[in-house]
Amino acid sequence: MTAATLDQTFVLSSYGRNNTSFVEGKGARLYDESGKEYIDFASGIGVSSVGHGNPLLTEAICTQAKALIHTSNLQVIAPQAELAERIVSLSGYDMRCFFGNSGAEANEAAIKIARKHGETCFEKKRYKVITLEHSFHGRTITTVKATGQESFHSPHFSPYPDGFLYVSQIDAVYEAIDDETVAVMIELVQGEGGVHPFDKEEIQRLARILKEREILLIVDEVQTGIYRTGAFLASHLYEIEPDIITLAKGLAGGVPIGVAMTSLKDIFEPGDHGSTFGGNFLSTRAGLTVLAILEEERASGDLATRIEQFDVYLTTLQKQYAHLFTAEVGLGLMLGLRAVNSEVQQKVLAAAFEAGVIALRAGRNTVRFLPPLTITKEEIDEGFKRFEKAITAL
């Protein structure tokens, strides 16, 4: 049986998959079973941040695997401790980290941190979390409820936990706050919702007002974090100091990891929270290696150069194909072309894939680009050559 047949027979069909199966990758290139080559402008939804088959990352993972993959969180895990130090140090915030295995798990931890704070620090218990419409925070029962998109709140999975409410824009947060509000959770650039960066002054004002009212600001940097927007954290570009930040996607280059970091450094006591696999030797060694690679990428100016090159292509394409795309959106290497409608969005993605370049959908009408942060100029040029060829034919 082929992989596709096995998949259809034995894997629950929760994803709208096509039948392509990749067998190998190098840098920003992927190869499928038939040997066809693709330029990867998606990096596994922002995960393969240092590209495929990165020699430093694969070497570090192999060496670590030979020494130890996993013990448990009942003993000190040296690379976990070192990775926490690196993350906190690069963030510039006075924080501590909790390690899980995914973005949803990081956000679950963030919500537990906020809830415990709301329960222990005020006379009247605070527990409500305000999130934004078009946000995306994960697929567990709680994080899907935190996600401000009605289409995600299917009655199939109800009842959902209480205490989440949604507002259509940042301005509407202030009216939604009551004496039971403990936190506001936002993405600075909404990813799944359509690659939508919020206005910097609006976010700074929000951060200031929440601080005055002793309400926590949780920034979901699962997609924006780890240099995706050009800075280590998007919070740096917005010049804010969140109370809780979550990370995941790009942090370990494809090894599952999630982090909730907080300035509430003493919030948890032993027993409050846990994760069997969270922060094990393998994932945190991978995280340390990815950070070392990306720190260098940023310091050398290579990251800024790639962002610039990508941006030039998208600006030009949008102008030239204005009948297909109404705007270029995004920040850093988290970019998108807003298609005129969802039909065009789907056609563009399908034609691009056929032509050997992988992009992603976001929201109802955005074609999203999340290339590896180590992508080369040659790979960018080749990818856009194919992309343009694909859309010319539409």
Ligand SMILES: *Cc1c(COP(=O)(O)O)cnc(C)c1O
């Ligand atoms: C992907 C994503 C998540 C969920 O991450 P998983 O690892 O799939 O659980 C949460 N928040 C944001 C902003 C994301 O982009």
